[in-house]
Amino acid sequence: MFTGIIQDVGTIKAVQTSGTDTTVTVEAPHLGLADAHIGDSIAVNGVCLTATTIDGNTYTADISHETLSKTTLKDITVGWRVNLEKALTLSTPLGGHLVSGHVDGVGQLIKKVADGNSTRYFFSAPSELLAFIAPKGSITIQGISLTVNGVSDSGFDVAIIPHTEEKTNLGDLAIGAGVNLEIDLIARYVARLLQSGADVSTLTMDKIRAAGF
Numbered sequence: 001m002f003t004g005i006i007q008d009v010g011t012i013k014a015v016q017t018s019g020t021d022t023t024v025t026v027e028a029p030h031l032g033l034a035d036a037h038i039g040d041s042i043a044v045n046g047v048c049l050t051a052t053t054i055d056g057n058t059y060t061a062d063i064s065h066e067t068l069s070k071t072t073l074k075d076i077t078v079g080w081r082v083n084l085e086k087a088l089t090l091s092t093p094l095g096g097h098l099v100s101g102h103v104d105g106v107g108q109l110i111k112k113v114a115d116g117n118s119t120r121y122f123f124s125a126p127s128e129l130l131a132f133i134a135p136k137g138s139i140t141i142q143g144i145s146l147t148v149n150g151v152s153d154s155g156f157d158v159a160i161i162p163h164t165e166e167k168t169n170l171g172d173l174a175i176g177a178g179v180n181l182e183i184d185l186i187a188r189y190v191a192r193l194l195q196s197g198a199d200v201s202t203l204t205m206d207k208i209r210a211a212g213f
Contacts, residue, residue: 002043002085004096004138004145006168007031010044012080013058020065024076029057031084041087041101045169046143046180047071048087048101071103072178081169083143096145097138103180105129107141107155109173115159121170124155125181132183132191140182144168 010028017023026044033054036042040051042061049061068074088094105126113120123141125133133139133156137148146158165171173179 001088002099002101003088003094004099004140006083006085008084009081009169010084012078022063023060025060027058028084043085043101043143045082046140047103071180081172083168098185099140104183105181106178107181109175109177118159118161120157120159122157132187138184142179
């Protein structure tokens with residue numbers, strides 16, 4: 001699990017492909033790899049990947065064909081700047097919201113509009129995800145925990161402050177660029193509960209547990 005608070009913007013130093021899988025080498029001088037271990041989960045642009053080697057300020061991770069096909073990592077190249085976050089621990093401040101690192105779909109940056117000291121970023125989103133995106137709700141974009149500003153029939157927008165643009169790779173995005181999206185876990189669970197046909201007026205903690213939550 002992650003929080004959506006980016007800890008470092010790393011750089012892709014190498015990309016190696018073997019069959020349908022890919023191995024990437026990531027340079028992350030400010031991520032704190034000194035206390036990381038092989039097997040640890042590190043989110044790369046919102047995608048949970050496992051560190052397979054660690055050497056100083058760099059580490060490697062394998063990306064499966066499935067992950068490549070469902071995320072923007074299919075286009076990963078040397079020189080990419082990527083948002084990085086190590087998995088949370090019991091002592092990690094939860095400054096964002098709970099993020100699984102499992103991308104639900106890929107959206108696209110449609111436009112940027114100046115809004116005072118902030119910038120409003122407008123994104124398209126797959127139609128099957130829009131039902132889970134609500135104004136003032138949380139969404140993860142490129143691994144960043146953000147608050148939804150507004151929702152339309154085809155997408156949504158968020159307000160980005162200068163600090164977020166400076167400390168993440170959002171400012172690198174060109175119009176038309178793809179972004180990894182993860183919907184709020186709470187929205188996912190509520191939808192699952194409703195799909196189960198539960199009568200919400202008679203819900204109890206026992207019924208919620210029985211539904212797998």
